[in-house]
Amino acid sequence: MHSFIAAVLTVVLGICLTNAMPQSVKHLEACGDAFYIKTKVAWPAGNSGVVVFFQPQNGVNGSLSISLQNSTTTGNALDPIYEASSSSSPMVGVSGHLKLNSSAILTIPILGSIRTIRDFTEGPSLLRPSIQDAITLAEIEGGKVSLSRLWLDNETTTTLSFAPASQNGSVKVRDRRVTFEAGTYSFNASFNYPQLEQLSPQEVFNQHSQGLVSQYPDQAQSLSFLSYSNKLLAGAWRFLTYFGRDSMITMLLMEPVLSTGEGGAFEAGIAAVLERLNKTDGSAAHEETIGDYATFLNLQENITSTAPQYDYKMIDTDYFLPVLLVDYFVKNAVGRSRASEFLSKKATENPANYELTYRQLALLNAEKIINVSAPFAVSGGQTKENLIHLKEDEIIGEWRDSTYGLGGGRIPYNVNAALVPAGLRAIGALAEAGFFPEHPEWNQTAHNYAQVWEDNSLHFFEVNVPQSEARSLVENYVDSNSFPFASQSQDINSNVSFYGLALDGNNNQTLVRVMNTDDCFRLFFLNTTNDRQLSSFLSQTADHILQPYPVGLSTDVGLLVANPAYGGDPVYSTNFTNSAYHGTVVWSWQLAMMAAGLERQLGRCSVQSAPEFCLDSELHGKVLSAYNHLWDLIDANSANLSGEVWSWVYEDGKFSPTPLGALPPPPGTNPTESDIRQLWSLAFLAVKRNQSLK
Structure with a gap:
């Protein structure tokens, strides 16, 4: 029963109908100027799936639309397939109905692995002959068309079939392409790979x-x-x-x-x-x-x-x-x-x-x-x-x-x-706790090593920007990129400090001068004991959360995981954009870890041996304000939190969320489509606002 459920739920979450030219297949323009629509089914078992690309027969961009239709029998948009087998794994999958508003051609099918699909949609449009040539297309009884492929294991088969469900529907195979007249079609997508045992x-x-x-x-x-x-x-x-x-x-x-x-x-x-x-x-x-x-x-x-x-x-x-x-x-x-x-x-x-x-x-x-x-x-x-x-x-x-x-x-x-x-x-x-009897010395050595790393690794990544230079850098960042929002540079009232992403970066940069949210790792994983260092660290983290981008990391759509405004070198703003996977975008789990990390540090103030920052009313108040400002941003973006990553557009005087895949990628990089459901983005089921810290 578990494997049956898994197959069904995968498709409920994984089927995608894209009614606009998806960024993830913009490189398909080399195949022709027609407008493509991508339909996708994905299964956890074997990391498997099906994707097919449609284009209008008339070749006119924007003329084709495809939509899921509810079944007239069950009332569902999607229904499960489960066929037991005495000789192999059961055939599992999904069935449904697609409505095409005009005639279309199924030009490219990919059946098998999600990795094969991603090689095509995210890479240089790779179609591997050993995989693609194994797809068989056939017209079968009842006006149906079937596409099937025997996997390289010579045991598993993925099958996708279409059948007219309306009087005007007609589907045919022509030169290894499938043609459709306007109408409604039932489809079945299934495979017989061993299923996983899902947890309810x-x-x-x-x-x-x-x-x-x-x-x-x-x-x-x-x-x-x-x-x-x-x-x-x-x-x-x-x-x-x-x-x-x-x-x-x-x-x-x-x-x-x-x-x-x-x-x-x-x-x-x-x-x-x-x-x-x-x-x-x-x-x-x-x-x-x-x-x-x-x-x-x-x-x-x-x-x-x-x-x-x-x-x-x-x-x-x-x-x-x-x-x-x-x-x-x-x-x-x-x-x-x-x-x-x-x-x-x-x-x-x-x-x-x-x-x-x-x-x-x-x-x-x-x-x-x-x-x-x-x-x-x-x-x-x-x-x-x-x-x-x-x-x-x-x-x-x-x-x-x-x-x-x-x-x-x-x-x-x-x-x-x-x-x-x-x-x-x-x-x-x-x-x-006695877990490593082979190394009794570790109960001391490991802690000694940790202390050295905690106290002596941070300074390598420190960036300090004088106030006047910081204002100039932020203003130039906004002007040189023709951003429609203000630089907010007047809010820079002191030197700016942060910890850069890494050492030894592009263009001979000894330190990658990009403000970021990775402070959350130190907040969440460590309870450091160097009070001077801890107070300074918390102060700059709170500043970045409270200050608006491009001075800090705060926007209407959440905390940006990167802010290249203080880099100086144009390479920073070129590579860290709102269309880059790890650019000026928002990642849900980083919000969760930052919130949980700040709560952990504030929680240290309730113990007897509290850190010194707890006794500094101004600093403690700033950290508390940062915690609550962060939670205000999280609450305001609750509709996006289950997704992997999202970006923004600036309109009507504010930042508004938009899917990352809706924006063209930075030059020289492949487009990236965000997952609609991401495991670590579900962390807010556990990470909640501490009402006592309001």
Whole structure:
């Protein structure tokens, strides 16, 4: 029953009808000048899907529209398909009705993997012959047309069929294209790949949080749709598979509401990370490649296998794991009772890890963190060279994983100033709880290392801009980009300070001078003890939240994750735009982590050994104001919070939200379509405004 539900819900969330030329297929203009409409279906099992592109037969842009119609039998826009099989996996999928206002041609079908679809829609329009040539088109009994493809595993088949549902409808195959007359058509999209075991909305929440199912039914259903017995999925439709960073950040933000114990969401997420660990060096996997695309990649290496492949290019993912283990197995009562049984399990997902226990895999990860952090932590080692760098030949390595997300930087701010010390603190706590008997020294060494990293990594990324220069930079940023809004430079009444995104950036920039929201990592993951440093850090963070863009990060649509106004070099405003994936845009989970992080720091003021900022009424008041201003922005943008990322347009004197994919991408980059549902964007089911801080 679970696999049946999973197939249905995927399509409810994943089917897309685009009635305007989508940015994600603008490069299709090379195929002709006709106007394209994209119809898409996606399934979590195997990270699979179907996409087909339509164009009007008359070739006139804007003349074709396609819409979903409710069934005259069930009244639903979409209905499930489930056909049991005695010899293979059941055929699951979805059926529905499409209405075309004029004649159309189905020009390009892609059946199989979401990764194959993304290679075409987001890359250089790649259509791989070994995949495309396997699609068979046929006219079948009853005036129907069927498109089907046997996967590279020679077992799985994806099928898409159309049949006239109105008297004037007619569908034919012509030269490997499908032609449609104006009318209404029924369609079936299905495949027979082994299904995942989905967690229901009730199963994904703990007992104390069951009320969320009825209170927030849409978000609860989305969380259920992305939660399975063996892993959590990152988002729909583009990332319907395991992503380590996304899963762990989500669990850490949503720990108060997620189900625990055997069969719960928390253990599913932890197990997924441990299962996919690289046993050779302890690295946590960023992403997995499964299903048809895994078979394709294996064949490129002359290997006939459906075995998954794992991506270990990211440098941040490792450090979340020990924090997550402490959160569950030390701080959570259910987790403490489950630790021995859970960690004694043997890996079953990644063939390379068979026979290794979860405890052994966790140890490998901890050993890596201790080893790579040691050079900076030892006496005299606090140099730039000993900070954590991106891997050689990689241009990405943490959450800002687009071409210009880090401004070309090689040494990321958030990894070095927050995640490394957080991972070390967690290893120390785990060692104190007896998790690593092989290394009894870690209960002291890990904490000592963490202290050095906490106190000595931050200054490498500090940017200080004198007041007069700051005003000039912001004014020039607005003028040179012909922005329709005011520079707000008159609000700059002192020097501007912030922590840049990374070191060693593009155009020989020693420090990527982009104001950003990555302060949230340090707020959420660390309780630092250097009072002077903490007070200064909180002050500048609060300033950025309270000050309007382009002076700060605040806009009507939320906090922008990047503000390049103080860069000076034109490369900054060129690469960090409101159409760039990690540009002057808003990410939901960053809002959640910033809110949760500020609350954690303000919460320290209620304990006996409170930090000094708590006793500074002016500073404490500013941080409190920033917290409440942030929540005002979050509340004002509640309609967008479940999505991955959104952008803005400036009209009628204010910033208004707009989909990222509705804007042309920066020069030299591929367009990006935001997921309609993203796992970590559901964090606001758990992250709530603390009314006592109002």
